[in-house]
Amino acid sequence: MIKICGTGSALPARTVTNDDLSKIMDTSDEWISSRTGIRARHLAVEETTTGMSVAAAKQALEESGLQAEKLDLIIAATLSPDHVLPTLACEVQAAIGATHAVAFDLHAACSGFLFSLNTAAAYMQSGIYKNALIIGAETLSKMMDWNDRGTCVLFGDGAGAAVLCNLTDDGTDGGLKSFVQYSDGARGGVLACGNRPVNHPFANHEAENQYVTMDGQAVYKFAVSTVPKIVTEAVEKAHLTLDDIDHFVLHQANQRIIESVAKRLKQPMEKFPMNLQGCGNISAASVPILLDSLNKNGMIKTNERIVLAGFGAGLTWGAAVIQW
Numbered sequence: 001m002i003k004i005c006g007t008g009s010a011l012p013a014r015t016v017t018n019d020d021l022s023k024i025m026d027t028s029d030e031w032i033s034s035r036t037g038i039r040a041r042h043l044a045v046e047e048t049t050t051g052m053s054v055a056a057a058k059q060a061l062e063e064s065g066l067q068a069e070k071l072d073l074i075i076a077a078t079l080s081p082d083h084v085l086p087t088l089a090c091e092v093q094a095a096i097g098a099t100h101a102v103a104f105d106l107h108a109a110c111s112g113f114l115f116s117l118n119t120a121a122a123y124m125q126s127g128i129y130k131n132a133l134i135i136g137a138e139t140l141s142k143m144m145d146w147n148d149r150g151t152c153v154l155f156g157d158g159a160g161a162a163v164l165c166n167l168t169d170d171g172t173d174g175g176l177k178s179f180v181q182y183s184d185g186a187r188g189g190v191l192a193c194g195n196r197p198v199n200h201p202f203a204n205h206e207a208e209n210q211y212v213t214m215d216g217q218a219v220y221k222f223a224v225s226t227v228p229k230i231v232t233e234a235v236e237k238a239h240l241t242l243d244d245i246d247h248f249v250l251h252q253a254n255q256r257i258i259e260s261v262a263k264r265l266k267q268p269m270e271k272f273p274m275n276l277q278g279c280g281n282i283s284a285a286s287v288p289i290l291l292d293s294l295n296k297n298g299m300i301k302t303n304e305r306i307v308l309a310g311f312g313a314g315l316t317w318g319a320a321v322i323q324w
Ligand code: COA
Pocket: 026, 027, 028, 031, 032, 035, 036, 110, 149, 150, 151, 153, 214, 215, 216, 217, 219, 220, 253, 254, 281, 311, 312, 313
């Protein structure tokens, strides 16, 4: 049985409200909050993707009671690591002293934490590894074009982590029940970000836009049509019904997307916790940060069933059902 034994999270100290943004660009709290529900986000000033990941990882380890040396696997989901090399996961491994873990990054944008959970679970179910640390961490503020008001106002920075343990002998009924995940690269252009150009003396490549670009309405339609399907599929795969689920912890992109999903699933909004009002969209970090805040605030009770779901660039989307 693969169980989440500890969670953690870290957010930058600096909160930037919609009103703060309206002083530096042509926008308003009314425009942003009415379309997205977002009122503020945390933006890194001194914080780094690695620093926030390490803080989140230490909290998750402490709650789990596991020593860092007992970790077999570290997967870090990020599209905004501090460095191209070494990877975020290796930097975290060194910082926490997880000397026996294999560590690597996984890049699946806003589905990254879900894909990391599912990847770690596959290793653990096959018996290859017993204990894993999974992280979702972003400093998205450096990926934004701060002149593109249609995109930059949506995103924030932060990190979340979870320790997974394979408790084969604990005799209870909890843990990961099912997961599903999908990709559609053919639609990737609707949410994109260029990289550095080939620049050796024998080539003459144009630089791509190195900031995030987005067709907001296309992404919106993608989200509201796919998320209800994967949630339903994951729940059915776990031999449960939607009414059996206590909490739907969805990627925190937009309140209207979450309300639309709740409506399509015919589930009350009370089952859909949100932190996007104060955090914005933190891509791979949004699900683990929300999960950690629910856990720390005692909002999840033993044996409650939770759907986690992520969706975003790639396009990618995935969901999992866990019993706490
Ligand atoms: N402040 C004020 N006006 C803004 C603005 C801002 N921050 N950003 C864009 N606008 C303007 C546009 O220029 C446009 O003006 P125009 O009609 O004069 O051209 C107008 O507002 C409407 O823009 P539009 O794109 O039609 O708005 P929308 O209702 O589709 O909402 C999003 C835009 C981005 C909020 C919405 O499409 C969305 O949430 N999409 C999903 C995005 C998402 O979740 N991405 C991450 C997924 S992981």
